[in-house]
Ligand SMILES: Nc1ncnc2c1ncn2[C@@H]1O[C@H](COP(=O)(O)OP(=O)(O)OP(=O)(O)O)[C@@H](O)[C@H]1O
Ligand SMILES: O=P(O)(O)OC[C@H]1O[C@H](OP(=O)(O)OP(=O)(O)O)[C@H](O)[C@@H]1O
């Protein structure tokens with residue numbers, strides 16, 4: 180059975196989603212008007228859908244896998260489950276109001292809240308025992324305060340520049356931290372899903388790790404391995420030079436320059452860093 184996968188067709192998640200699929204070796208559409216694409220070599224079919232609708236298709240079992248935002252998944256109330264974080268499309272969901280006017284959750288009682296995420300907001304208000312009126316808007320929710328349709332908004336904040344431009348600021352705690360996630364219906368998943376999952380995971384690991392090679396005198400090896408233990412221990416090979424070994428180890432990309440400095444200072448030489456394009460761990 181062909182694995183059927185939902186991919187965001189537009190918006191903040193679309194480009195990064197197709198990038199990760201391409202890097203994982205799947206065919207992707209070349210024209211943004213294409214609504215579906217069969218990758219027969221890998222026996223998968225991609226459907227390009229509104230990210231807001233993706234959880235629904237997956238929750239209903241119409242499609243096997245989807246890429247969407249955690250906030251959109253929760254907002255939909257669909258019976259789909261998160262399988263893994265994808266590391267892009269990060270955002271925070273917040274209440275916001277005119278600068279200086281509101282400071283805490285309690286201020287929300289009796290107010291009118293505009294949002295595109297009614298499910299998330301109503302659930303949050305219910306859990307905190309707050310009685311407020313929620314109005315659904317499709318977008319540009321920031322403007323609703325100025326136009327007198329709402330007192331406060333609840334919206335996605337990424338850089339915060341849209342809020343600042345509208346003279347608004349967040350208040351209260353973060354309602355929800357979101358990023359793009361891989362979702363399935365949960366329970367039994369098609370056999371082919373394992374391969375798809377492993378490929379995506381391989382790309383994510385390859386993005387966050389680099390391969391480090393260096394030469395070092397054997398007597399310093401223990402200290403060097405403490406600095407860079409690798410995932411299952413470093414690979415150690417003999418070198419022509421007596422008493423020296425060559426070491427190969429996978430290290431987190433973040434902090435890898437610092438690690439090179441530290442290894443150098445304990446005697447490592449010919450330290451090389453190379454990108455990993457994909458892997459299976
Ligand atoms: N700056 C951002 N604006 C909106 N959504 C963002 C942003 N950064 C990350 N996201 C995430 O992207 C998803 C929303 O994507 P969606 O395509 O529905 O909206 P959008 O990017 O605002 O597109 P549009 O409003 O143009 O339809 C959510 O999971 C949200 O958390
Ligand atoms: O914190 P920022 O980096 O400014 O990003 C957040 C803003 O971006 C999104 O709007 P979008 O551009 O998608 O327009 P929309 O309101 O019409 O959806 C979101 O709804 C916020 O308004």
Ligand SMILES: [Mg+2]
Nearest residue numbers: 190317318319
């Ligand atoms: Mg938007």
